[in-house]
Amino acid sequence: MGFDPTSLANIRKWMNRYVDQRKYAGSALLIHQHGKEAFFHTCGRRCIENDLPFQRDSLVRIYSMTKPVTSVALMTLVEQGLFHLDAPVSEFLPEFTSTRALIPDATSLDQTEDAPSQSLHQLLTHTSGMSYPFNPGLLPKAMDELDLIFSPQQGPLSERVKLLAQLPLAFQPGARWEYSVGIDVIGRVIEVVSGKSLDVFLTEHIFEPLGMNETAFSVANGAGDRFASLYTPLEGDAMALNAAKSGGETLRLVDNFGQSPFEAATTFSGGGGLISTIDDFSRFAEMLRSKGKGNGARILGPKTMEFMFRNHLPGDIASRGPQSFAEQPMDGTGFGIGGAVVLNPALAKCPGSVGDFGWGGMASTYFWVDPVNDLTTVFFTQLSPSSSYPSRAELKALVHAALVE
DSSP states (O other): OOBOHHHHHHHHHHHHHHHHTTSOSEEEEEEEETTEEEEEEEEEEEETTTTEEOOTTOBEEOGGGHHHHHHHHHHHHHTTTSOOTTSBGGGTOGGGSSEEEEOTTOSSTTOEEEEOOOBHHHHHTTOSSOOOTTSSSHHHHHHHHTTOSOOTTSOOHHHHHHHHHTSOBSSOTTSSOOOOTHHHHHHHHHHHHHSSOHHHHHIIIIIHHHTOTTOBSSOOTTOGGGBOOEEESEESOTTOTTTOEEOSOSSEEEEOTTSOGGGSOOSOOTTTOOEEOHHHHHHHHHHHHTTSEETTEEOSOHHHHHHHHSOOSSSOGGGGOOOSOOSSOSTTEEEOSSSEEESOHHHHTSOOOTTOEEEEOTTSOEEEEETTTTEEEEEEEOBSOGGGSOHHHHHHHHHHHHBOO
């Protein structure tokens, strides 16, 4: 393929070093170029306690890498002419009819003003005024108190979204960029429009056509202990990014097979609820690279994919005044429908191609599609939070160093 073997060996060394230094328990990396497998490596353990190896068929929590899947699902409905992206969410979810937003520099949750209902486009691009409990600010604090993070066992998606609608927005829709649960709301819109639960819709319209047979919101019956354990280097809550502190143990067990909420999910989180294998998710990434087609099935039209891969912000994310955590660099990086878009690799301070499209998950998983070099890269591990180490920038540098044609 278009890779230098010696440089590919450096990727193996890098992955093994992360395991040897007890940064990651284990990991797997799969690269395709021109639709063919170019590189695969796995190392370490999917479960340290039971000495189980991290394998190609290991199941992992992909968390926010669920977002591009849900975004693609919504675009299949757009292609049917059922609605347009500038439609207000209140058109589908009446609980958002009377929207309020916090006034600038508000000091209490009751300091609000009228706001228009967010558009579907704003929800998709994290410009809706919504947030996440782990972000700083009044709204995230209120969300944290209500446990509004759309965890696997919090009940029907409809009820979680109704509770979310009772809170004000952090800012007026469109005013800036803030990483949010907006894609979870998009998941509920899909349910209302299609008349099907999100798990059923994704299975019928994405997973089955692409052959993603092991991707779901719950660990499949018979999967056994292939479900990898989740670890963290933090003390306390692994998701409390602003409050948690590093502990002495770099791989503290957070969640494992046999007692995980992912084994019987009741909340279908379109923003972070899926589990998958590396081959399954590579099928999804390859569909994106192939402009909407994979496994002999057409999921979206090529022009729709081109639209999704464009930057939908006026500038890069940094120019939109973000005050939140994000899974990607903000400088030199824009945002499309469901993922980040590299505008300027130099400003992003990370080797890459203009037009790279991808996203990551809270457990340090990561993927991107490189249209210039015609490749897809999927990296799986299970360490939360993803901000623990600069592995994504390091990996992109390693992959680009190995590319020779």
